[in-house]
Amino acid sequence: MVNTTVSETLLLGPGPCNVSENVLEALSRPLFGHLDPRFLGVMESVKSQLRIVFDTENSVTFPISATGSAGMEFLLVNFLEPGDTIVVGVNGVFGGRVAALSEKLGARVVKVEQEWGRAIDLDEFRDTIRRESPKIAALVNGETSTGVYQPMNGVGDVCREAGALLFMDCVTSLAGMPVHVDEWGADIVFSGTQKCLGVPPGLAPVTVSPRALEVYRNRSKPTPSFYLDLDALLAYVDGEGGRSYHHTAPISMVFALDAGLKEILDEGLESRWSRHARGAEYLRSELAAFGFEPVVPEGERLNPLTTLYLPDGFNDAEARSKLLMEHGIEVGAGLGPLAGKIWRIGLMAGNASESSVDRLTEALKSVLS
Amino acid sequence: MVNTTVSETLLLGPGPCNVSENVLEALSRPLFGHLDPRFLGVMESVKSQLRIVFDTENSVTFPISATGSAGMEFLLVNFLEPGDTIVVGVNGVFGGRVAALSEKLGARVVKVEQEWGRAIDLDEFRDTIRRESPKIAALVNGETSTGVYQPMNGVGDVCREAGALLFMDCVTSLAGMPVHVDEWGADIVFSGTQKCLGVPPGLAPVTVSPRALEVYRNRSKPTPSFYLDLDALLAYVDGEGGRSYHHTAPISMVFALDAGLKEILDEGLESRWSRHARGAEYLRSELAAFGFEPVVPEGERLNPLTTLYLPDGFNDAEARSKLLMEHGIEVGAGLGPLAGKIWRIGLMAGNASESSVDRLTEALKSVLS
Known part of the structure; x- marks a missing residue:
């Protein structure tokens, strides 16, 4: 049983993701x-x-x-x-x-x-x-x-x-x-x-x-x-x-x-792949409106984990911290040469859904306002 | 929450033990x-x-x-x-x-x-x-x-x-x-x-x-x-x-x-050690009645895990299997040169109690009858 004293964080980083x-x-x-x-x-x-x-x-x-x-x-x-x-x-x-x-x-x-x-x-x-x-x-x-x-x-x-x-x-x-x-x-x-x-x-x-x-x-x-x-x-x-x-x-x-x-196996592998593809597609289109641009060219993109360049003048650490602490949403930072330049947003397993994306974009509006 | 469709086994082997x-x-x-x-x-x-x-x-x-x-x-x-x-x-x-x-x-x-x-x-x-x-x-x-x-x-x-x-x-x-x-x-x-x-x-x-x-x-x-x-x-x-x-x-x-x-730490380390010592003492004395004899001399015994020679003519594998399948109690077999000759009985963490020993001895009476 879920401990009701711990409020659930929506895990949209590079993993772990939420589990059922x-x-x-x-x-x-x-x-x-x-x-x-x-x-x-x-x-x-x-x-x-x-x-x-x-x-x-x-x-x-x-x-x-x-x-x-x-x-x-x-x-x-x-x-x-x-x-x-x-x-x-x-x-x-x-x-x-x-x-x-x-x-x-x-x-x-x-x-x-x-x-x-x-x-x-x-x-x-x-x-x-x-x-x-x-x-x-x-x-x-x-x-x-x-x-x-x-x-x-x-x-x-x-x-x-x-x-x-x-x-x-x-x-x-x-x-x-x-x-x-x-x-x-x-x-x-x-x-x-x-x-x-x-x-x-x-x-x-x-x-x-x-x-x-x-x-x-x-x-x-x-x-x-x-x-x-x-x-x-x-x-x-x-x-x-x-x-x-x-x-x-x-x-x-x-x-x-x-x-x-x-x-x-109950969902079926192909259905699961399609769901991850739809989620990623929707995420990219919704975040484009904020000025996030894809790092990876089409055809080489990992659907479970989308990487996006941050918009100009965007405060990476502050925005991630506000998302986590005020909105209960985790997204991932860039690593190595991409640190500070990109976000890594995971839509994995049960989180690969339009509703995860909607929750993220609502929170982003508030963080960026 | 415990899945009520899985009946709990009393784990008195060399580990894992039951957890709270x-x-x-x-x-x-x-x-x-x-x-x-x-x-x-x-x-x-x-x-x-x-x-x-x-x-x-x-x-x-x-x-x-x-x-x-x-x-x-x-x-x-x-x-x-x-x-x-x-x-x-x-x-x-x-x-x-x-x-x-x-x-x-x-x-x-x-x-x-x-x-x-x-x-x-x-x-x-x-x-x-x-x-x-x-x-x-x-x-x-x-x-x-x-x-x-x-x-x-x-x-x-x-x-x-x-x-x-x-x-x-x-x-x-x-x-x-x-x-x-x-x-x-x-x-x-x-x-x-x-x-x-x-x-x-x-x-x-x-x-x-x-x-x-x-x-x-x-x-x-x-x-x-x-x-x-x-x-x-x-x-x-x-x-x-x-x-x-x-x-x-x-x-x-x-x-x-x-x-x-x-x-x-809530129990206190010393209280916990004493509880394990009392459990082991009780186990040894109760199992002596069945003809089990200690492998390890006094002063060198591990309280969380007691090893006992099996009584003469005891069917090791059959008795362990009956204990597990009919009474929901696991005990451990011997390893290496002691295989077939001893049992290893763990009384660890929450299982270090007289009631674990009583449950085991009751089951043993039935298995050996």
Whole structure:
């Protein structure tokens, strides 16, 4: 039950977004043990629903017991070894983070860079893969720092020809825009629960292709992690018959993810994508009236997260603070080179609606008056 | 609000335990943004309450955004470098895990071993520290796999003389038995939320001493992790003025931990320890009547988790399954060399009461009849 002493904030930042009563109720269910057959049933339900949402047949599909960024780390620490080459598309914070963590892990990093607010040039990216024959090629499908939705066409095929694994970050796109893991040939993929999945932050859904599993089996040394070690995790999340204890799963969060996934499948993925598209369209047109202009050109825009240049003379921090404190609405600031210049407005999961936009524009009128 | 369609299981295994209505209510509060000043206020409240529970003045005291095992990994990945020596007390699963992860991270591991069910011999442990002058000496204060409560006397002093950091796992002891981080000279310490803190699994409280911070500052290479990198985490959980974004904190779980800690401080730590001691005493005496005998000698017993040898001819798996499915009570099986030979019975947080024991003994009578 919602604590009535806490007034609800409309979360229109880059995530988390508001979650449904249903998901909150699931969070507050009495616990099962983490090896209780009934809990393992909930985990199986989560895994099979995640396969539908990722559009994949990968048997290795499950939630990592930590937030989205741990999903990225899971993919790199298991599939990249010191001395391996990784080609990374860098056009915002999250591509930069893939590159930085790969360097920490001792890999050779080849960046394909692009101005923030534009998609990576796929011709250049594919050529780089052909030239470098890397172990991994990494793209951010939904760049939360810039609002770019990265096309993925043909990259999977080039990765197959070059013997590379295709890494994909779909934290902000999953369940809000088309994501087709198998069709795109993405091999190692992660997301987070707090965006279009409509669940609080705390889990990182991942999926791993059979060819990625082969690469993992051929590691020269064991994964230098225990918490994120793929084999140890599989013995728990995927054990046939007896599951071995690895860590104590965050039971309440798994209940919440199960409930969030059920809502998504009840709505239908395509309807959900259309709803996010309509919301974004309406947001852009309504905010144009205030002088906000799109950062990202048409065709490369992430519907769940719209980025807009602030009007001339606009006081960024003051307006965000007033929106939050006086109107109970959170919007996101720009990051890196876009700090102070843009807003990031999320319309994710249940918040992807005209009524969220109307509440924001009403509040903006008051803030700017 | 509790979902009334789910009947509550009495969780008397090695964790998770049942959590209070109050904690469940906190879990289901509407979300704030993870950089919202009100959320940062909740995080400050968690940090200051954790300092009281750990009995430390360490400014670096906060919850890692993942389950207990990630707390262990946080300590090793930040404070141990390839080639460093670590002395580890191994008398159960969790000491073994510290040793295994240290090896994965390229350290030289010196084990001080002891039979499962007994505490590490402190004379031998201290002598080994003096001889090896390791970077880290590691002890498990509450060994969840065997039910041993490890004395810590004098180890901190020897570590200081030898220039070693004292690592301590207090997952199962914290808030259920005396834990005195500063008095014991423990430098790098972790716990989990799902035991005597009375919160669902999902966070790993950690605390780091100023001398450990110095060791960290003198690393030869950056920490080979992004998610668990101490500096990056500090910029978020401890930033003065502006907090930088690192990862999206698991907001609902932080609300729950805040509520759980408030309950602990309202009860008072010493009262809580006494309540756990009385519960354990009563459990041992009641189960003796069925022929269960203690694994751990007096003086080395963990009150939150009692381990008992099964009576002759007892059908372990069948009895646990009947307890769970017919009576809604979970107890824990033995692990490793103790599998099939013992039960692990947790009386943690709100479950540390005579009424939990009475419910268990009533059910046992029926199961054994």
